[in-house]
Structure formats: structure tokens, C-alpha cells
Amino acid sequence: MRHIISILLQNEAGALARVANMFAARGYNIDSLSVAPTHDPSVSRLTLVTNGSDEVVNQIVQQTRKLIDVVEIADLASADHLECELVMLKVEARNGAARAIVDCARRHRALILDESESTRTIQLAGSGTEVDALVAEMSRIAKVLEVVRSGVAALSRGHQVMSI
Known part of the structure; x- marks a missing residue:
């Protein structure tokens, strides 16, 4: 299933790499990735698209949530977006x-x-x-x-x- 993961993270060096490594370490390819600062320049919004089972992607989302740079994370594929x-x-x-x-x-x-x-x-x-x-x-x-x-x-x- 296609998943659109939206992440608010601290706009700091290495934050994007840590998130991408979380997916790569579990063998999940990122089909699309977009990142830019939000209205608060200290926070960036990262949107990535990946394909995989709901269970495994949910586990990756839960583990990504624990990264120190991550402020908020949501899988938009299950919501009206x-x-x-x-x-x-x-x-x-x-x-x-x-x-x-x-x-x-x-x-x-x-x-x-x-x-x-x-x-x-x-x-x-x-x-x-x-x-x-x-x-x-x-x-x-x-x-x-x-x-x-x-x-x-x-x-x-x-x-x-x-x-x-």
C-alpha cells in the first residue's frame, strides 16, 4: 500500500539523514521526498512517499517518532488529505x-x-x-x-x- 508520511522535524544538520536511514535500515525505498522549512524556520516539514504493508510502515513511523529531531509524524494515507x-x-x-x-x-x-x-x-x-x-x-x-x-x-x- 502507498503511504504518505508527513514529518515535522528540527531544521538541523543530519535530521533528514536520520529519518531516511530509518527507512533504509528496514529495506524500504523512499519513492518521493520533499523537505522545506515551515512558517517557523527552526522546523522543517518532510513529506515522503513509500510503499509497504500497513503493519511494517506503522512500525517504522513509531520508531521514527522516537528520533530526537522529530516533532510530529503522521501517515496521511489513512486520512482525508x-x-x-x-x-x-x-x-x-x-x-x-x-x-x-x-x-x-x-x-x-x-x-x-x-x-x-x-x-x-x-x-x-x-x-x-x-x-x-x-x-x-x-x-x-x-x-x-x-x-x-x-x-x-x-x-x-x-x-x-x-x-x-
Whole structure:
């Protein structure tokens, strides 16, 4: 099962490495990882996506909670939540593909960030499914030269918040 783990941790050197090592030590790959300071610059929010059984991921979450740098941790996969990911992709715009690229970007609510003589750079912020759909369709229209994905950012819906 897919798990989205959200962690508030002290913004200190080595904190991210300790969390990542907790997953690696148990043989769990981190599919996506995003980390940045919160409204309090001394605390960062780390969001990671992993796949595994509920029991084992719950055990890793409980062990991660004990790390000295961890302020709060939650598995958002079991809660009603919002998630978003940013993708930028550069495609080759040759042989009349430029119009099809623009049309595809519009269908997916993506932005054209850069246009050169032979390339277009497109940006989309959306769910992983929306990002995958854009990349797949662009791949059919034009040669994809580069893809950069930010990783998942996620928040629980409503009043439920992770407190510092």
C-alpha cells in the first residue's frame, strides 16, 4: 500500500539523514521526498512517499517518532488529505509538434515556461495521476528531453493540523 508520511522535524544538520536511514535500515525505498522549512524556520516539514504493508510502515513511523529531531509524524494515507506535485518537462518541438504541445499543455492546465526554436518547457502542479497523464501524453506527441518532479507535498483536509 502507498503511504504518505508527513514529518515535522528540527531544521538541523543530519535530521533528514536520520529519518531516511530509518527507512533504509528496514529495506524500504523512499519513492518521493520533499523537505522545506515551515512558517517557523527552526522546523522543517518532510513529506515522503513509500510503499509497504500497513503493519511494517506503522512500525517504522513509531520508531521514527522516537528520533530526537522529530516533532510530529503522521501517515496521511489513512486520512482525508490533499496532495500536489510539481513537474517540469522539456520536449523537442520539431516537425510541426509545437501546436500539439501547446494544445496538450492547455488540456492539462499546464504552463509553457520557455519556448526556444526547438524546445518547449512545460510546468504542471497537480496530483501524481495528473502529472503522469501529462508526461504520458507529451511522450506520444514529442520527444521528452528532460523531466524534473518535485515529489509529493501533502496536507490533511479540514481543521486537523500537525502542530509544532
